[in-house]
Amino acid sequence: MQMTTRDAAHKYLIAPDPGAGMLTCAVTGQDQHGNLVEIDVVEERPLTIFLNGQEIVTAMTIGDYPEYLAVGFLANQGMLAVDENVTATDFDEELETIVIRTDKVTNYEAKLAKKTRTSGCAVGTVFGDMMEGLEGLELPQTEVRTSWLYALAATINTTPSLYLSAGAIHGTVLCHQDQPLVYMEDVGRHNAVDKIAGWMRTTGTDGGDKIMYTTGRLTSEMVIKCASMGIPVLVSRSGFTASGVTIARDLGLTIIGRMRGRRFTCLSGDARLIRDADPERVPEEGKKSRRKGAGE
Structure with missing residues (x-):
């Protein structure tokens, strides 16, 4: 019996909740004929992240899972070492701030001394050297x-x-084999990835046997974050940047882009792929799936 979309969604550990009131608001306007229409649009709100007593960054986000976003952002920036324990996450919804507290002094001062603005659509920022900590990294050769x-x-x-209800948003999904596990959305693809990273760190989930699926472009930032999370495979509906491909090849990470229906392109790490499905037997995407170019 074929599994329905609703049944599949129940298998997620975390699934999107498009009905959550705080994530969208209704806005009225006029259509191409001048008729009055009302549509749901995604909300954006600031979240200021503190590490112990230091303000680190203010991110524009849809506002869900602030704890995972903050922990994941700090971990992906190298501001939280593997042996540093998070002792508390204090979120103040009214002040739109979250404080991540650790059991030891962190190295955020050195990281703040150098910033790199990334190509993230919500203006991402990477602190410190982007490749720091990845020297000698060996990702698992998981098939x-x-x-x-x-x-x-x-x-x-x-x-x-x-995405399907309002658009103008990116999604990132942590997967194991053919099962999606944690599906996060946000206005910036880097935010969605950081939420996944925060969930993995909080739950102690290993990335070595996982696949990360994203709707965003496969840029250098996305590749570096995926590798930092220990995930050997990155898949996207969208395309590549040259720096993203170069870094993926240097790190031995498999990147697959332009995956729509039966088609995809692998530009790094093809040795991991086992082609056990005939593309001609894979159905093309239906009208209710993500549409090419929309929101990406």
Whole structure:
């Protein structure tokens, strides 16, 4: 019996909640004929992240999972070492701030001394040297079956989400084989990735046997964050940047882009792929899946 989208969504550990009131608001306008219309649009709100007593950054976000976003951002920036324990996360919704407290002094001062503005659509920022901590990294040579990739795309692209209900948003999904586990959305693709990183760190989840699926471009930042999370495979509906491909090849990370329906392109790490599915037997995307170019 074929699994429905609703049944598939129930298998997520965390799934999108497009009905959550705080994430969208109704806005009225006029359509191409001048008729009055009302549509849901995604909310943006600031979140200022503190590490112990130091203000680090203010991010524009949709506002869900602030604890995962803050912990993941700090971890991906190298401001939280593996052996540093988070002792508290204090979120103040009214002040739009979150304080991450640790059990030892961190090295955020050195990181703040150098900033690199990234290509993130919500203006991402990477502190310190982007490749710091990745020297000598060896990602697991976990096999990836193309049947898993096709199954993941079919499930993820039809899962009820803010993208399908309102658009103007990116999604990132942590997956294991053909099963999507944690699906995060945000206005910036880097925010969605950081939420995944925060969940992984908080739950002690290892990335060595995981796949990260994203709707965003495969840029240098996305590749570096994926590698920093220990995930050996990065898949996207969107395209690549040259620096993203170069870094992926240097790190031995598999990147697969332009994955739509039965088609995809692998520009790094093809040795991990086991082509066990006939592309001609894979159905093309339906009208209710993500549309090319929209919101990406």
